[in-house]
Amino acid sequence: MRIGITCYPTYGGSGAVATELGIQLADRGHEVHFISYAQPFRLTTFHDRLFYHEVDVHTYPLFEYPPYSLSLAVEIHAVAKERDLDLLHAHYAIPHATAAWTAKEMLRHEGSDLPIATTLHGTDITLVGQDPAFWSITKFSVERSDGLTAVSDFLRDETFRAFDCPRCDIAVIPNFVDPAIYDRTQYECHASTLAPHGEKIVMHISNFRKVKRIEDVVRVFARIRDRLPARLVLIGDGPERSTAQEVADGLGVADHVLFLGKLESVAELLACADLLLLPSEQESFGLVALEAMSSGTPVVGTSGSGLSEVVEHGRTGFLHPVGEVEPMAESGVLLLEDENLWSACSAAARERAVSEFSVDRVVPMYEAFYEQVIERSRANSRVGA
Ligand code: GMT
Numbered sequence: 001m002r003i004g005i006t007c008y009p010t011y012g013g014s015g016a017v018a019t020e021l022g023i024q025l026a027d028r029g030h031e032v033h034f035i036s037y038a039q040p041f042r043l044t045t046f047h048d049r050l051f052y053h054e055v056d057v058h059t060y061p062l063f064e065y066p067p068y069s070l071s072l073a074v075e076i077h078a079v080a081k082e083r084d085l086d087l088l089h090a091h092y093a094i095p096h097a098t099a100a101w102t103a104k105e106m107l108r109h110e111g112s113d114l115p116i117a118t119t120l121h122g123t124d125i126t127l128v129g130q131d132p133a134f135w136s137i138t139k140f141s142v143e144r145s146d147g148l149t150a151v152s153d154f155l156r157d158e159t160f161r162a163f164d165c166p167r168c169d170i171a172v173i174p175n176f177v178d179p180a181i182y183d184r185t186q187y188e189c190h191a192s193t194l195a196p197h198g199e200k201i202v203m204h205i206s207n208f209r210k211v212k213r214i215e216d217v218v219r220v221f222a223r224i225r226d227r228l229p230a231r232l233v234l235i236g237d238g239p240e241r242s243t244a245q246e247v248a249d250g251l252g253v254a255d256h257v258l259f260l261g262k263l264e265s266v267a268e269l270l271a272c273a274d275l276l277l278l279p280s281e282q283e284s285f286g287l288v289a290l291e292a293m294s295s296g297t298p299v300v301g302t303s304g305s306g307l308s309e310v311v312e313h314g315r316t317g318f319l320h321p322v323g324e325v326e327p328m329a330e331s332g333v334l335l336l337e338d339e340n341l342w343s344a345c346s347a348a349a350r351e352r353a354v355s356e357f358s359v360d361r362v363v364p365m366y367e368a369f370y371e372q373v374i375e376r377s378r379a380n381s382r383v384g385a
Pocket of ligand 1: 008011012013014015017121122123124126151175207211282283284285286287288
């Protein structure tokens with residue numbers, strides 16, 4: 001198949017999933033065209049079936065806000081025609097599903113069709129999409145896609161609830177991981193650099209947005225640190241970075257917190273983590289938790305959203321209600337102090353990541369889904385003709 005993929009190229013789960021999927025599809029013989037305003041951050045190596053088309057975000061003195069969605073639609077339209085795309089896969093509804101629909105309409109007026117699959121990732125539905133500024137266009141674009149996937153049951157149900165979407169038929173295709181890359185046995189751990197005195201390594205990786213509750217990461221860590229020697233390794237960056245620094249200063253643990261900034265590849269670091277903290281307000285899935293589990297790193301995080309479909313409480317980690325830092329710290333201490341419990345959780349986490357969420361299991365689900373979307377789009381255009 002010739003597949004177009006549009007996604008956010010920046011540090012974040014939806015861009016990571018879109019890029020890893022494109023690479024896997026290319027490995028399986030498909031031709032894949034990424035369409036975005038910058039090269040996706042995980043697209044780092046040459047592949048003869050992978051192409052990147054940069055959207056020319058045109059500026060003009062009249063435009064206080066250059067219309068990216070229109071420029072994206074123009075590029076999707078052009079790539080679809082030039083490369084004879086069989087399908088366009090939009091990751092994160094806003095504005096990708098909208099631009100995809102616009103390109104599809106342009107092509108329809110020229111007598112051709114572009115089947116559109118949209119994957120809903122998280123805040124496009126749970127937060128941004130529900131803002132009155134975006135609600136109606138999100139609903140419209142989601143309903144106009146020829147096929148929809150959500151990364152968890154939680155997100156599918158939230159889409160039905162928030163968008164009252166009777167026309168939506170949403171397939172749940174979970175996020176995936178490559179167990180050969182996220183494998184702690186494959187790397188020489190840099191523990192002596194991260195934790196020079198043999199402290200336990202507690203890690204958090206995110207784009208440091210409010211929804212991640214970075215202050216809870218530091219609060220949980222400070223409580224763990226009260227009980228045992230530990231270092232907090234923070235990877236990523238974003239608006240809440242200074243909050244993390246302030247809370248660490250306030251709690252007197254700043255000397256034990258390491259800010260590593262944005263890193264392209266985290267497999268090597270996860271391989272020497274003893275614990276991953278993910279105390280988010282909400283996670284539609286929590287890709288980084290899966291990457292940690294595949295690396296044999298237990299997770300302590302929050303219950304009540306999609307993370308519960310990834311982490312099994314008491315087996316591969318521990319989940320507690322949002323904001324309950326005391327029990328989260330208690331679970332962290334339990335894991336870090338009890339070697340047998342840690343080893344059992346680590347092994348169970350790895351086993352679950354491999355059996356439920358490996359590339360080999362999930363990528364074929366997308367391939368099968370694409371076939372259905374192409375069929376549905378053909379049927380829709382026959383009805384519309
Ligand atoms: O919704 C977002 O925050 C954007 C997105 C991203 O680009 O970081 O993250 C979401 O998509 C990931 C990949 O499917 C999921 O693993 C994350 O759980 C999800 N984030 C939230 O739901 C907060």
